[in-house]
Amino acid sequence: MSIETHHISKTFGHPPTTVLRNVSLTIPDNDFVSITGRSGSGKSTLLYILSTLDNATEGKIVIDGETVSAMTPQEVHRFRNQKMGFVFQFHYLLPELTALENILIPARKTKVHEAKREKALALLEKFDLKGKDHRLPSQLSGGEQQRVAIARSLIMDPQYLFADEPTGNLDSVNGDTVIKILKDLNEHENMTIIIVTHDPDYAAMAKRRIHLVDGEVVDQ
Numbered sequence: 117m118s119i120e121t122h123h124i125s126k127t128f129g130h131p132p133t134t135v136l137r138n139v140s141l142t143i144p145d146n147d148f149v150s151i152t153g154r155s156g157s158g159k160s161t162l163l164y165i166l167s168t169l170d171n172a173t174e175g176k177i178v179i180d181g182e183t184v185s186a187m188t189p190q191e192v193h194r195f196r197n198q199k200m201g202f203v204f205q206f207h208y209l210l211p212e213l214t215a216l217e218n219i220l221i222p223a224r225k226t227k228v229h230e231a232k233r234e235k236a237l238a239l240l241e242k243f244d245l246k247g248k249d250h251r252l253p254s255q256l257s258g259g260e261q262q263r264v265a266i267a268r269s270l271i272m273d274p275q276y277l278f279a280d281e282p283t284g285n286l287d288s289v290n291g292d293t294v295i296k297i298l299k300d301l302n303e304h305e306n307m308t309i310i311i312v313t314h315d316p317d318y319a320a321m322a323k324r325r326i327h328l329v330d331g332e333v334v335d336q
């Protein structure tokens with residue numbers, strides 16, 4: 117299975133500004149792709165389109181053989197909930213929920229949170245957060261919060277993991293831990309990882325790099 121884009125472009129506003137131009141790429145199963153480029157080059161926009169969070173203005177996205185634009189909004193929603201995990205630069209944990217409850221948010225949406233409780237606890241342990249399940253985000257360090265956010269992205273066993281500068285707010289030790297977690301998921305759980313990063317060392321750890329200049333893929 118794979119994610120394919122066919123000649124996608126994206127424009128914003130009136131008059132339209134083009135932020136992605138004619139992007140065609142294929143991301144096969146178990147790939148580990150980094151998306152790089154200067155600020156404003158279109159990295160986040162491309163990640164959001166690849167992950168169905170945003171639509172392309174032109175062109176076609178095919179994920180696991182299905183054309184996204186031909187799916188109903190409910191189908192896209194279910195697809196995203198079942199197959200995709202997301203990690204962002206800011207963790208977006210809900211401040212009034214504990215670490216454990218935050219991890220179970222995606223499971224709650226489809227009412228499988230009871231069944232996923234053991235998995236959530238196992239993820240907490242795996243990410244060195246054992247015993248911190250009842251802490252609120254404000255009672256955790258930045259690195260711990262980001263690991264909770266990663267655990268949340270994994271609770272539904274996604275096939276694809278999308279990360280937009282997941283190390284952007286972390287020091288190098290915590291940043292390295294996050295990248296190690298992603299690499300491990302790619303190598304041992306066959307997950308496809310697509311990561312936007314500014315860090316050349318992290319970009320180089322991916323199997324493949326997609327470099328954007330002014331919305332165009334110049335290197336892949």
Ligand SMILES: Nc1ncnc2c1ncn2[C@@H]1O[C@H](COP(=O)(O)OP(=O)(O)OP(=O)(O)O)[C@@H](O)[C@H]1O
Nearest residue numbers: 128129135153154155156157158159160161162312
């Ligand atoms: N919703 C929007 N409306 C209008 N313009 C937008 C919108 N989202 C992004 N843009 C513009 O599209 C261009 C690409 O934005 P994008 O967020 O993809 O860049 P980026 O490569 O992720 O940058 P950064 O490294 O700063 O996060 C920018 O010029 C931005 O201002």
Ligand SMILES: [Mg+2]
Nearest residue numbers: 159160161280
């Ligand atoms: Mg961005």
